[in-house]
Amino acid sequence: MFLASTVSPVICQDLTVNGTVGRNVLLPCSYNESVLERVNVSWTDQDDAAVLNIRGGREDSTFQDQKYKGRVKSFQEEYKKGNFSIKMKDLKVEDAQKYECFIHKIDHRMFIKLTVSEQPEVEEKMISPSDGAAGRNLVHILLLSALCLLLCF
Structure with a gap:
C-alpha cells in the first residue's frame, strides 16, 4: 500500500534584528519565488497582536493593535518582488x-527576534592634567609653550 501526502511544507526562517530606542528598524520578510501581487501577509507579535496586515496587495490596519498604529509601514511597490518587509518607527x-511574518497561500513563515537597546548617552568630559595620556600631552604642550616664551624673549 502506498500513501501520498498532499500537505505542503511550511517554510520557516529565524532572524535576529537589533534596534535602538527612539530609532527606526526594518523587519525583513521576503520570498524568493514569484508571488501574486495581491497576496495576503500577516505580521504578528509574540502575543498574536496584529502588527500589520497586507490584504489583496494593500496595507490593512483594520485589526492593527493600538501600540503599532502610526508606527509601522510596508513598501507596497516591493510586493511584486516578494518583499513584505516592514519599517517600525520610534522603537x-x-x-x-x-515577530512573525506569514505569507498566506504559500505557507511561508519568517520569525524575527527584535532586540532593542537603550540609546547610548554621549558624555562630554573636560581634559585635566591627571587624565592619562591626553593629560600628559596637554602638560607637555604647556611646558613647551612656556619654554618657547622664555627663549624667544
Whole structure:
C-alpha cells in the first residue's frame, strides 16, 4: 500500500534584528519565488497582536493593535518582488520580542527576534592634567609653550 501526502511544507526562517530606542528598524520578510501581487501577509507579535496586515496587495490596519498604529509601514511597490518587509518607527524597549511574518497561500513563515537597546548617552568630559595620556600631552604642550616664551624673549 502506498500513501501520498498532499500537505505542503511550511517554510520557516529565524532572524535576529537589533534596534535602538527612539530609532527606526526594518523587519525583513521576503520570498524568493514569484508571488501574486495581491497576496495576503500577516505580521504578528509574540502575543498574536496584529502588527500589520497586507490584504489583496494593500496595507490593512483594520485589526492593527493600538501600540503599532502610526508606527509601522510596508513598501507596497516591493510586493511584486516578494518583499513584505516592514519599517517600525520610534522603537520602544517593549518592542523587543519575537515577530512573525506569514505569507498566506504559500505557507511561508519568517520569525524575527527584535532586540532593542537603550540609546547610548554621549558624555562630554573636560581634559585635566591627571587624565592619562591626553593629560600628559596637554602638560607637555604647556611646558613647551612656556619654554618657547622664555627663549624667544
